[in-house]
Amino acid sequence: MPDPRDTDLTLSLFPHLGASEVRSANMVTHSVAMWSGYFAHHDVPIGKESAPCFVPALFDTPCPRQDRGVIAMTALVLDVDHSSWNAIQALENKLERLMYFGYSTFNHSGAEPRMRYVLPFERPLVCTGTQWRAAWPVLMEALGLLEYADPKCSNAARVYFLPQRQVRADPRVVSNMRNGFMLVPGDYLPRWPQGTVTERHYQGDVKRSELEPVMASERVLEAATEALERLGPAIQGHGGDQATFKAGAILLNDYSLPESQAMALALEWNKQNEPPWEEEELALKLANGAMYAQKTYGCAREAVELNQEMERIARGS
Numbered sequence: 001m002p003d004p005r006d007t008d009l010t011l012s013l014f015p016h017l018g019a020s021e022v023r024s025a026n027m028v029t030h031s032v033a034m035w036s037g038y039f040a041h042h043d044v045p046i047g048k049e050s051a052p053c054f055v056p057a058l059f060d061t062p063c064p065r066q067d068r069g070v071i072a073m074t075a076l077v078l079d080v081d082h083s084s085w086n087a088i089q090a091l092e093n094k095l096e097r098l099m100y101f102g103y104s105t106f107n108h109s110g111a112e113p114r115m116r117y118v119l120p121f122e123r124p125l126v127c128t129g130t131q132w133r134a135a136w137p138v139l140m141e142a143l144g145l146l147e148y149a150d151p152k153c154s155n156a157a158r159v160y161f162l163p164q165r166q167v168r169a170d171p172r173v174v175s176n177m178r179n180g181f182m183l184v185p186g187d188y189l190p191r192w193p194q195g196t197v198t199e200r201h202y203q204g205d206v207k208r209s210e211l212e213p214v215m216a217s218e219r220v221l222e223a224a225t226e227a228l229e230r231l232g233p234a235i236q237g238h239g240g241d242q243a244t245f246k247a248g249a250i251l252l253n254d255y256s257l258p259e260s261q262a263m264a265l266a267l268e269w270n271k272q273n274e275p276p277w278e279e280e281e282l283a284l285k286l287a288n289g290a291m292y293a294q295k296t297y298g299c300a301r302e303a304v305e306l307n308q309e310m311e312r313i314a315r316g317s
Helices: 032-038 085-094 129-143 218-231 240-254 259-270 279-291 299-315
Strands: 008-014 027-031 053-055 057-059 070-080 100-104 115-126 175-178
Touching (some): 008 032, 008 070, 008 115, 027 032, 070 085, 218 299, 240 259, 259 279
Antiparallel strands (some): 008 027, 008 053
């Protein structure tokens, strides 16, 4: 029987928290046994923000380090803060059959233990960031771990520091590796669509800026249309420019629509404007509005797609 410690595991590594772009070179593959060495040693960083970190995901590089760039997850990470040693022991009892790396985090102390557990997947789980956020609570509940972990760990592109300790660290700094079965998420998500990560995903030969956003579903388009209805028309002399800039932010930023879909909705909205914009001028104002948008790119679309995914999982389809 093959030793699971010989299994390859790919993590995306970053030199510090401020590294916001992912390239193929960031995705590093080692055996599980070799990764155990990384997670066994606690460094003393110059400053916490300068400490090296990782994301347990593969990205469609080059891309920003955001959920929308994720194409697969390679490990499950549990952050357990503000806990007790009894609770930590109870959690580790639940994990006893699985392989994991466990280590204390930066603000850990004997009085208030803070632990992180990294559970490598036997093979990458192909999914988008939105799909992972929907699958995470289902997987956690199936494993009996939902009560222990920080829900922020459901963010696919969330960054985790490698083991770090303070200069005057509590003597109970902890690191350990459990040599058990590797986690197979599909065993707990039986209806999950199967996919394979191919060599193309590691090449990094297509610039994200050269690609349009993925076409939006009817549900997303309906939600974007409703947002425009709430905005109301652009009326000359009554903030018409600002309303049009807001429409651009809604369509191109908040709902991250491709230009073709955004313009189709905008032209329909434009019919009620007084007076309607010429199409060329409308496109320019939409682009300007998106450029100065205040919200996180794709936030509204992600919320709609997350609800869709949760409904799909609930239906078992």
